[in-house]
Amino acid sequence: MTGLGLVTPGGTGVEAGWRAALAGVSTATRDPLLAGLQVDISCRVPDFDPDALLGRRLARRMDRNTQLSVVAAREAVAMAGLTDRDWDPVRVGVVIGTGGSSVDGLVDICGKLAAGRPETVPPMALPRSLPSASAAEVALDLGAAGPNFATSAGCASGLTAIGVARDLLRSGALDIAVAGGSECLCHPLAVTAFAQMGLLSSRPCDPRDAARPFGSGRDGFVAAEGAGILVLERAAHARARRAPVLAWTAGYGAAGDAHHIAAVHPEGLGAERAVRAALADARWQPQDVEHVNAHGAATPSNDAAEASWLARVLPHRPPVTATKAALGHAGAGSGGIEAVLSVLTLARRTIPPTANLTEPDPAFAEGIDLVTKVPRPGVARTALCVSTALGGQNSALALMAS
Known part of the structure; x- marks a missing residue:
């Protein structure tokens, strides 16, 4: 991994996202676009001006x-010190995870059709709403002519994209892969659907107190938007151009629950299999894991299942954080964001705290070393990043400090 890019509710850019994670304070606010709904709080990217960042013509096409994907990808490529003069475009690929096609675009199209005005549907409505749109636009923006496609595994899509990109590099098919996840879950349709499932926090007090991963009073997550994109390179390619290496992808694993379309396995068996597969791929023993960035969705069932497999697989109790408490749940974007934050944790030797976690659930507090209230300094050489999803998809990424 040689480049990182972030767009989060903490702000645009890696440093803004990292500061927000370290602050350990939720970015949730009342959302005027959700006014009147069952849940009216979200974590949106502040002051994001696509016209200024991308140019009005390009921004309107997306x-x-x-x-979010294109802005984050540009930052990651710039951090990696890459230009189109440094690569063979056919050896550069793009893999972006997304949970589904664009909700806002499809709702707009449906509104025009329902109003009997099909002639007002924009000519680019279909390509911009495809699940592969982010990967396609990032590839176009960078001039990457290798494979570009989307991975879609619900909220595990971002980590899945990084794992697939790593496999493409390891196979020799690519020299460089731009990979990660992006999603916007703040649309009224998505928020309403999640609220109907009972997955969102609905605390009537300060929105910043809403999401409480692993807490005794947890009642769901806060919908968010964001993107986390990384540049991955074959080791020989990075060495040849003397690129600074931020971290290494040591292992990747994926597994299904085969349990329920909308509920995790109560003992987290699918996540456990994904984690054990990542450890085997990395040739690690469980005790080699020195830090975990957990999925931490803050729903009663998800956190209990995650606590269950954490205690079984990692009984040595490595420090665990859940950064969705601060940045919200951006669906497929969260896997990319949390991978970036995990790389920064290793590089900067500091673990962000889990926001709002003042009273850990006593049912599993003793089995997990939760990082709370303030950042925890310390040298961690390895990290595990885990994502789970509706439908039972689970992904795990093992990272090693450079």
Whole structure:
């Protein structure tokens, strides 16, 4: 991994996202676009001006999640010190995870059709709403002519994209892969659907107190938007151009629950299999894991299942954080964001705290070393990043400090 890019509710850019994670304070606010709904709080990217960042013509061609992807990808490529003069374009690929096609674009189209005005549907409505739109636009923006496609595994899509990109590099098919996840879950349709499932926090007090991963009073997550994109390179390619290496992808694993379309396995068996597969791929023993960035969705069932497999697989209790408490749940974007934050944790030797976690659930507090209230300094050489999803998809990424 040689480059990182972030667009989060903490702000645009890696440093803004990292500061927000370290602050350990939720970015949730009342959302005027959700006024009147069952849940009216979200974590949106503040002061995001796509016209200024991308140019008005390009920005108008894209839906919101694609705009986030392109901005984050540009930052990652710039951090990696890459230009189109440094690569063979056919050896550069793009893999972006997304949970689905663009909600806002499709709702707009349906509104025009329902009003009997099909002639007002924009000519680019279909390509901009495809699940692969973010990968396609990032590839176009960078001039990457290798494979570009989307991975879609619900909220595990971002980590899945990084794992697939790593496999493409390891196979020799690519020299460089731009990979990660992007999603906007703040649309009224998505928020309403999640609220109907009972997955969102609905605390009537200060929105910043809403999401409480692993807490005794947890009642769901806060919908968010964001993108986390990384540049991955074959080791020989990075060495040849003397690129600074931020971290290494040591292992990747994926597994299904085969349990329920909308509920995790109560003992987290699918996540456990994904984690054990990542450890085997990395040739690690469980005790080699020195830090975990957990999925931490803050729903009663998800956190209990995650606590269950954490205690079984990692009984040595490595420090665990859940950064969705601060930045919200951006669906497929969260896997990319949390991978970036995990790389920064290793590089900067500091673990962000889990926001709002003042009273850990006593049912599993003793089995997990939760980082709370303030950042925890210390040298961690390895990290595990885990994502789970509706439908039972689970992904795990093992990272090693450079």
